[in-house]
Amino acid sequence: MHLYIPEFAKLNAPRYTSYPTAAEFGSSVGAEQQFEALSQISVAEPISIYVHVPYCRQICWYCGCNTGAVGRVERLTQYIDALEAEIALVAPLVQGQAISVHFGGGSPNALGPALFARVVHSLRAAFDISNSAEWAVELDPRDLDAAMADIIGTAGFHRASLGAQTFSHHIQAKINRVQPFHLVANGAAMLKRAGVKHLNLDLMYGLPGQTLDDIAATISSALTLQPDRVAMFGYAHVPHMLPRQRMIEADALPSAEQRFWQSALAHDLLIDAGYEAIGFDHFARPEDSLTRAARSGGLQRNFQGFTDDPAHVLIGLGSSAISQFGNVLVQNEKHVGQYRMRVTNGRLAGARGVLVTPTDRLRGELIERLLCDGSVDLAEVSRQHDRPATAVLPCLEQLRAMEQHRLVKLDQCRVTLLPEGRPYARIAAAAFDSYRGGGQHRFSRAV
Incomplete structure (x- = not known):
């Protein structure tokens, strides 16, 4: 089922959590x-809320x-003051009801129980949040105690994602994230006792010094925690963009071929354990809502990755958070100090973004459907967008090489990822990206 093709495995491509990309x-x-x-969100429009905590x-x-x-604890209090100021600016403009609330970072549990509960209270007081909304949070197991777990449960969170990455100590030391397995297991147990029903685990391949044995051992340990979902992300080594990654020895990183087989092994082990593959890097239990969405054609992709959240409007709160609307993508000010200054002076935090044209929306849906469904009909999607299919049909020519390697099937206007093509999904999706040019260095390895 797995086919390593060097000319594709070595390519870089966007993750396509939005289109146009950041x-x-x-x-x-x-x-x-x-x-x-x-201001243009209608009362009938469901929305999602993302809260960014830029601290660990x-x-x-x-x-x-x-x-x-x-660093100083005062930084957290000052940040929450600013976050509440932004909530007070944004909420009165929004008419739609929130059906999903997601906390990410950074590490939201770096706030501690009191500040975390304060943010939740502010959100509930300011926004119209559905009683059935899903509340989810990303957590660092190294900084999770019973008090924090209890607050998360009491606040009504349904799902928590634990950043495990790897359980191999020698790799943890190389990436400055030492966390013994028992620490993650204890965190999972505390969350369950607190009433958090669903557990996600984030794992990684392509890490320095990582081998197939490390992958197998980590998956074996992860399965004992019985997570509902597992994300298997490939490490993106871009030290020219992220100076902290210069601390990682580039010579210790797996080769493109080693990365490929690490991903393949993780896929096989999770499938053998009863999980279903969702997109190109997620796995979920058959009864999980993500799996049901994938089966019914309701899977979507946003800045949290693959999701069953049906909302098309995402409101990002906090420094660097990105908001997604039908015709525009806007990112908040990244620098925390400048973000605080903006919102405490009564200004919205949006600092950069891109207008989304009708052609962008068409191409974005082609990319999303191919990544989520594994197949897309160019003519049908073009018709839904009231655009001529002739505008995107030339993209098929960029997929001929993948067709020759039996990674995709081209049938008139339909593109289908074949099983061997799943690891190369981002490369196939890039065929519809009109912005993609010579700037591959900006993106991570696609496999």
Whole structure:
């Protein structure tokens, strides 16, 4: 089932958590467009809320997130003051009801129980949040205690994602994230006792010094925790963009071929354990809502990855958070100090972004459906967007090489990823990306 093809395995490509991607964001789009987009949300439009916490107790060298070390505790209080100021600015503009709330980072549990509960209270007081909304949070197991787990459960969170990455100590030391298995297991147990029903685990391949034996051992340990979902991310080594990654020895990183077989082994072990593959890097139990969404054609892709969240409007709160609307993508100010200054002075935090054209929306849906469903009909999607299929049919020519290697099947206007093509899904999707040019260095390895 697995086919290693060097010419594709060595390519870089966007993760396509949005289209256009964040690489196209510029300063010509900002708070003004953010205000207009927020004001135009109809009362019937379901929305999702994402809250970004840009702090961790300790910085991991592999991490690509916008985060920094906590340092002084006062920094957290000042940040929450600013976050509440932003909530007070944004919420009155929004008419739609929230059906999903997601906390990410950084490490949201770096806030501690009191500040975390304060943010939850502010959100509930300011926004119209459905009683059936899913609440989810990303957590660092190294900084999770019973008090924090209890607050998460009491606040009504249904799902928690634990960043495990790897259970091999020698790799943990190389990426500055030492966390024994028992620490993660204890965290999972505390969350379950607190009433958090669903557990996700985030794992990684392509880490320095990582071998197939490490992958097998980590998967074996992970399965004992009985997670509902497992994400298997490939490490993206881009030290020219993320200086902290310079601490990682480039010579210790697996080759493109080694990365491929690590991903393949993880896939096989999880499938053998009863999980179903979702997209190109997620796995879920057959009864999980993500699996049901994938089967019914309801799977979507946003800045949290593959999701069963049906909302098309995403409101990002906090520094660097990205909001997604039908005709614009807007990212908040990244620098925490400048973010605080903006919102405490009564200004929306949007600092950069991109306008989404009708052609972008068409190409974005082609990319999303191929990644989520494994197949897309160019003519049908073009018709739904009231655009001529002739505008995107030339993209098929870029897939001929993949067709020759039996990675995709081209049938008139339909593109289908074959089983051997699943690891190369991002490369296939890039055929529909009109922005993709010579800037592959901006993106991570596609496999």
